[in-house]
Amino acid sequence: MRQISWSEFVITRLIRFAGYSSILFVSLIFIFLLREGSPAVIEVPLRALFGLRWYPIEGDNFGVLPLIGGSIVVTLGAALVAIPFGLLTAIYIAEIAPRWAREILKPLVEILGGLPSVLLGFIGILVLGPFLRRALELPTGLTALTGALLLGAIAIPTIVSVAEDALDAVPGTYRDAALALGATRWYTMWRVTLPAARSGVLTAIMLGIGRAIGETMTVMMVTGNAPVFPTSPLALFRPVRTMTATIAAEMGEVANGSVHYHTLFLIGILLFLISLAINLTAASVVFRQQVRAEKVLS
């Protein structure tokens, strides 16, 4: 009897630790980032930090705004591509495609998600970039748009896979009920199935955007890495430099403990806070819905 409760004790603790470990790791990472990045706030004058010039090898040219702007342009572009495309694909696979097509499409999409990003970067440099330059008559094909399209392609499999799971989890009786009430198939999909799976779909979108904003290799290869602050939507057709590409390109050469080093970690903190904000927004939306739904239930 004692034996059993002892092993039970160990197992419950282990499982509990596994559960809490994610919180532990996230906070450890944040503490590390904070320790390495916070000196930058003191070392770099604030005016320089919020300047528009990023040229870290000389003077106080540590303006992070062009990098934040670059990341936002590329990520928004990717979201505009990936969200409609991903959701429509998920709806098709979950609701419309016949069984056999579904069994082929789902694994195929998931394989697409496993493509190494460096490979997409090559496609971007050799095929997509030159194509966009000729088709849109741009000065160069290495632009935010090229990066956004490729990031969209990276985010789509994540969105499709998670959103399709969520749609699939909606009980068939809901569809049957809607159809029995005389709703058309389109109405059923749009007004019954999709809202029922809303939180899962939202999770899918957030995961997809998370992948896009954190992606490094592809954007470093295809966006041209010019630290220009985007001032109009036309910036999508110009080269940009993202936060991730900057960290990846410069962290290797930087002297440990220098101002440049601290500033790169500060960019890491900003990146962390941005994705945290995205997640909290999504979580609060889902939470609000849940509270509302519980009220209706009671």
Added chain:
Amino acid sequence: MRTIIAIVISENPPRFLAILVLLMSYLLAGCAGRGGGDRGPLAIGDTIENKGSDTIVNLALAWAEAYQTEHTDVRISVTGGGSGTGIAALINGTVDIANASRKIKPEEEAAAIENGIEPIEFIISRDAIAIIVHHDNPIEQLTIDQISAIYSGEFDNWAQVGGEDRPIVRLSRETNSGTHVYFLEQVLRKGNKDDDTLFSTDTLLLPSSEGITAEVRDNPNAIGYDGLGYVTPEVKVVAVGLSPQGPFILPSVETVNSGAYPIARDLYMYTAGEPAGQVAAYLDWILSAEAQEIVLQLGFVPILSP
């Protein structure tokens, strides 16, 4: 319909922690990037660790290969990453020889001495920086002043330097490249130390020499610069002159050694303290006629002294 939502949502909140962790792993993948490549210091005599400039990496590899076929007891490991990367590794004591396409900076030297390492400089060969454009670009020659005006953003159209009416797309290496620093100091600022001209912000910073060649090969608007050893027949090399009257000189071994081609530089290796044992023997060999022959084969310029 509300009840429907409740059922699906109720299993969801724990998922957000999982998402957070997933996101973090992506972020980390971004941060780790190129940082983690250093190996620990190895005992000298086992392996010579040689790291640094991407300009020199092919040359260093060819040297290492040739040297190891003659001296089978020596192992030389060569990696690139940029001059800054190599010197940083030398300062941290993780390499025996750092390759650099620029001189060590005073602050780097100070950091090394603080770590108890005295960097010793060797000039191992010379290199010319070629200005390259697309083959369809009618431009044949440019002055240093024109190149400087192009890269500083003063000129935005090829017509301003006598070419077609096309926008200029400026290509450069990343800021960790010794070639980038050299180009900034010697071309953009024309060697003037008080000049604080910077690259135009819309200059594309590409992570590799191959990236520059690929873009120039494809894009008639592009102008780029690269070490002479990396120039392929698929791009056009522009003749460079000091004044509008000329003479305009194409880079080659002869024009670099005679000093006629204006954008040429020395390439360096740095050791941690006076080299001894295997490292000293290797550096002696590099300065020999046999090793300098390899320099010539790779499109670089041999040093004139023995």
